[in-house]
Amino acid sequence: MDAIRIDVISVIPGFFDSPLNNGLLSIARKKNHAEIFIHNLHDYGLGRYKQVDDSPYGGGAGMVLRPEPVFNCIEALKAEREYDAVIFPTPDGKLFDQPVANRLSCMRHLIILCGHYKAVDERIRQNLITMEISIGDVVVSGGEIPSLFLMDALVRVIPGVLGDSESALSDSFQTGLLDSVYYTRPAEFRGMKVPEVLLTGHHSNIEHWRGENAVDRTRRRRPDLIDKEVLDEFKKK
Numbered sequence: 001m002d003a004i005r006i007d008v009i010s011v012i013p014g015f016f017d018s019p020l021n022n023g024l025l026s027i028a029r030k031k032n033h034a035e036i037f038i039h040n041l042h043d044y045g046l047g048r049y050k051q052v053d054d055s056p057y058g059g060g061a062g063m064v065l066r067p068e069p070v071f072n073c074i075e076a077l078k079a080e081r082e083y084d085a086v087i088f089p090t091p092d093g094k095l096f097d098q099p100v101a102n103r104l105s106c107m108r109h110l111i112i113l114c115g116h117y118k119a120v121d122e123r124i125r126q127n128l129i130t131m132e133i134s135i136g137d138v139v140v141s142g143g144e145i146p147s148l149f150l151m152d153a154l155v156r157v158i159p160g161v162l163g164d165s166e167s168a169l170s171d172s173f174q175t176g177l178l179d180s181v182y183y184t185r186p187a188e189f190r191g192m193k194v195p196e197v198l199l200t201g202h203h204s205n206i207e208h209w210r211g212e213n214a215v216d217r218t219r220r221r222r223p224d225l226i227d228k229e230v231l232d233e234f235k236k237k
Contacts, residue, residue: 002108004158005035005081008147009073010114011052011065013038015144024162025148028155036151039077044069053117062118070113070124077111085131086111088120089146091139093132096146098174100133101153112150114143176227180213 016038019025028034042050046068053063074086084107104110135146155161183194197209218225
């Protein structure tokens, strides 16, 4: 399968230097599973000082990204290839979750526009953006942080990125539940023992224990995730 290509548009492209050269995003690039390109919006800015923002009509605090640089940048990218989605991370977007990450991981070409300042000109959102995503009910300084969050979540489920291909498939939310708890050596530490079933080597019993533990943890920690169909499917096993 061809590598996924992600074009990120930002007013502070240097923000991505370390994440793209360390950790999972670096691994995905080195394994040729992902191509990530960072575009400096100031390259498309206006005038001598490459202006990309201006004060809002009607007054008020903060600055707003102008439409011209963003339109010019995205249109230049689209002239080279077709994109499956143009994503804008924003607090009022659809909440980002595992199913969305899984769906994005199957796409081939993505654009992510990192907002900055107070807002972006609404004409950008109405005419260029095809998917608005929120990472939670909180505001951060710019779209760079949500963009990294999004990219990490989607590349880790691409086959071949993780050393253990089954690891991502057993993560929390992949089955609609939180993941079970885990233990490693030693079997006893300061009087605290590992559950006996995990030491038996009986794989079906261990799998069943982990399933029950996942259901119990989800009921206690995230009851909003409990799905009757998921529970019925678990009871059949």
